[in-house]
Amino acid sequence: MSYLEYNAKYVPTGLRKPLYLNWPLILLLSAVAGFGFLMLYSVAGGSATPWMEPQVKRFGVGMAAMFVIAMVPIWFWRNMSAMAYAVSLVLLLYVEFFGAVGMGAQRWIDLGFMRLQPSELMKIASVMVLAAYYDWLAPSRTSRPLWVILPVLLISLPTLLVLKQPDLGTAILLLAGGGAVMFAAGVHWAYFASVILAGIGAVVAVLQSRGTSWQLLKDYQYRRIDTFLDPSNDPLGAGYHITQAKIALGSGGWTGKGFMQGTQTRLNFLPEKHTDFIFTTLAEEFGYIGASALLLLYALIIVFCIISALQSRDRFSSLLTLGIAMTFFLFFAVNMAMVMGLLPVVGVPLPLVSYGGSAMLVLLGAFGLVQSAHVHRPR
Amino acid sequence: MRRPTRDSGESLRGISRRALVLGAAQFGFMGILAARMRSMQVEEAEQYRLLADENRINLRLLAPSRGLVFDRNGIPLAVNEQNYRVVMVREDAGDIREVLERLRRLIPLSDEDIERAIEDMMRHSPFVPVTIAERLTWEEMARVNINAPALPGVQAEVGLSRAYPLGSDTAHVVGYVGPVSDFDLSRIDDQDPLLQIPKFQIGKTGVENKLEKTLRGSAGTRRIEVNALGRVMREIDRVEGMPGNDVQLTLDAALQSYVEARLEGESAGVVVIDLENGDLRAIASAPSFDPNLFVRGISTRNWTELNENPFRPLAAKAVQGTYPPGSTFKLATALAAVEAGVLDPEETIYCRGYVEVSGNRFHCWKPTGHGNINLHESLKQSCDCYYYEICQRVGIDLISEMAVRLGLGQRYDLPLSAVAEGLAPTRDWKLKVRGEDWRIGDTVNASIGQGFVLASPLQLAVMAARVATGRQITPRLVRAIDGIEQPSMSDAPLGINENILRRLRAALDAVSNHTRGTAYGSRIVPDDRRLAGKTGTSQVRRITQEEREAGITSNEDLPWERRDHALFVGYAPVEAPRYAIAVVVEHGGGGSTAAAPIARDVLLQAMFDGPPPLSAYPANLRSQIETQQERIKERIAPGSSTSGRA
Known part of the structure; x- marks a missing residue:
């Protein structure tokens, strides 16, 4: 989009911009966050502290950031893409070497008021830079090998860095998120087919390498895979998380045990009940109805994003919106699949619901970009 | 600004097609999630609910009160005495050493007692009550109770313990009880779950030993809800056991x-x-x-004194x-x-x-x-x-x-x-x-x-x-x-x-x-x-x-x-x-x-x-x-x- 076009077609300006925000999307995001507040209140045993209150504040800050970002024209963000990517990459490298050590892996930078996880930033920055790249690239070249290598490098560089942290969940998100943008941009399907085949090969290699000198993953990651494949073989050790999560989820039944009545949660059988496993609390206390309601809200967010992407008039907006939608989808899909025992436990939070600052702020910022694309669409 | 965005209709249509494919894939996966959720929460809910209950509900045994022993005229020879004791919960006490020092000014405690108590407390979970002193007099008990505000985590309790009012006069006949030991367990063929209670008292000698089954009674049960750490959250119900039968001897x-x-x-x-x-x-x-x-x-x-006495009191x-x-x-x-x-x-x-x-x-x-x-x-x-x-x-x-x-x-x-x-x-x-x-x-x-x-x-x-x-x-x-x-x-x-x-x-x-x-x-x-x-x-x-x-x-x-x-x-x-x-x-x-x-x-x-x-x-x-x-x-x-x- 250019100034020419900008002038030729109607694009909202100034104080009119808020009127053109994607308000249904904002309502959906707030509803999801509301679920989160409710659950954080419940897992704290009916108390706003220690989780709900800071989460509400962060949501407020995140929403404010979203509005600010939405008000800034989308082309500005397109031009900032490369910069965002570079900064994220530098920060990732920084935590790789100087980051505070927590949870057995170097993952964050202490900013004083919050702990910033560069890997969270990178989830969005990589989508941005890929969208900008395909916006810049002539469509005819999209599937040419030379022009495929560059985005592959852009994706694999941070992926390898987070794998080294090691953060399997983020690596999956980066890979699949970036892949989705490439796919949407029209890269030939044969590339994806070969990557999937290579992926299967890699999985075989990873499993084969176990116990040898060139072992590719850490022991605990292997144990997580074992546990995923058969949680019952270690019900009190590594399989404990997933077994208890499934019990909590399943025992919820149709209507759940009632708000703050979840025995699994209240009696501390659930691990990380306020972060990665918060969905199990929701499923236990509100049952199938409550859990499907959240899934529906998530689905609607995806629907609104895809609609917004389809309405976009430029490739950057379209690809960015799709990429962010994909990343968001990956967040909740991987998390839910994980607690239901469909995927190994990889440490991906439930977006906007799990307790945690970085993810909340980055996700709301990302939706700010989606809003910006939505607002600044020529009509 | 640099170059205008190429928003040619062709490329945007391509994006739209691919977007729909992506969307379909996403919804497909969400469908799987919903189906999985349904099968777990609706079809298999019963089974998971059972597992959840097994998780949280614990069966605890209640020791029945042991049967009494009387002489031919109804004079008690073996009774269950109320035993005042002081227990302490580590997590409520805060500085346990300080609290124990304060407790020491109220009831007699040796350095050894204090070390043992601290060791016991550190070995167990912080919420497990550990017995600090037993067999307190009523006055000591009252002193502890009055000073309760200064003694966080300290509780005075009443339990039952065996006592022999006539002491040495009936020692060889009535015998005595003691905590069940591994040796006892290996020697006696008894499936009574009561014996699994730590420090459960069983008869060691004399009538207490030979009429053990008569005197012991049967276990009651208490269903309690526990959390993942084993902390008792509440009692769901309890079934009292059968107290042991009283025994009257022919002794005068x-x-x-x-x-x-x-x-x-x-x-x-x-x-x-x-x-x-x-x-x-x-x-x-x-x-x-x-x-x-x-x-x-x-x-x-x-013990040494009794064993080395040439008159063999035992x-x-x-x-x-x-x-x-x-x-x-x-x-x-x-x-x-x-x-x-x-x-x-x-x-x-x-x-x-x-x-x-x-x-x-x-x-x-x-x-x-x-x-x-x-x-x-x-x-x-x-x-x-x-x-x-x-x-x-x-x-x-x-x-x-x-x-x-x-x-x-x-x-x-x-x-x-x-x-x-x-x-x-x-x-x-x-x-x-x-x-x-x-x-x-x-x-x-x-x-x-x-x-x-x-x-x-x-x-x-x-x-x-x-x-x-x-x-x-x-x-x-x-x-x-x-x-x-x-x-x-x-x-x-x-x-x-x-x-x-x-x-x-x-x-x-x-x-x-x-x-x-x-x-x-x-x-x-x-x-x-x-x-x-x-x-x-x-x-x-x-x-x-x-x-x-x-x-x-x-x-x-x-x-x-x-x-x-x-x-x-x-x-x-x-x-x-x-x-x-x-x-x-x-x-x-x-x-x-x-x-x-x-x-x-x-x-x-x-x-x-x-x-x-x-x-x-x-x-x-x-x-x-x-x-x-x-x-x-x-x-x-x-x-x-x-x-x-x-």
């Missing part, structure tokens, strides 16, 4: 206490049997020990001690000879102080001999030679058979620890056990209750009871369980000619009531309470010929453990026997001087159901008896008041 607590007091300073065993039904009125072993020490966990010092001498019965065994020898028809009671045998049997010389206790002597006189004066003679006529097997009929050489089925079998030796026994032939000298030794013959005070009392009644009196210890009277055991006639028994009893009467009787000094004055019996003095050492010639060393000059055992078996009153008794005083010297007076005092106490009047005693003894009664009254009075009878 007052008499028992009296006997224990009377035996003070001796190492002795006394058994008193009620001749009406075989009830054991007293089973006393001295010295005794305080069973309460064991319940509380005995200190090493006390041994229940009355039922598990076996002794050569000495002259008391002459009853069996005499009855066997008369029954076999080889001896006429009136026949006299000449005693010249010794008898030569197959080259060995067997001595009478009286070196100068008794001269011509018949059965009556032989019992009264306890002549040995008479028995050396008659035993050779009747033979050991018939003597043993008679001994068994009189109650020796057999184990009574009583709920007591290590009831002794004793020994009534036969030819077969010696061949089998020792691999040697029986020799005539063995018979001669056995005829006066020496050599192989062994009997416990309980068996000797049974013998006295059977001789006194002519019936097969069998001892009984349990009078009632849970209020239901237990049957007395067989008391069929002995099958011994009553005329012979009457002669024997007349001789026993003379033993303590004829001036030349061996127990004349221990006679009971009122005619209707007369004592009859037989003294016994059993050697524990061999007297060599040289020693005999040099003059036998008197007991007083020997070291304690080489002195003779003093025995007495008897009954009273002579005319209508009511109580039988056996007294064994280990290394007490002569039966007439050491054992008979005890029997006299105990039987008088039993007959008068309390202290007898001094007039029951011969005039020359009265002042001495008076001081003895005072001394015993003082000893019984504290702690074991038996005046208030139920």
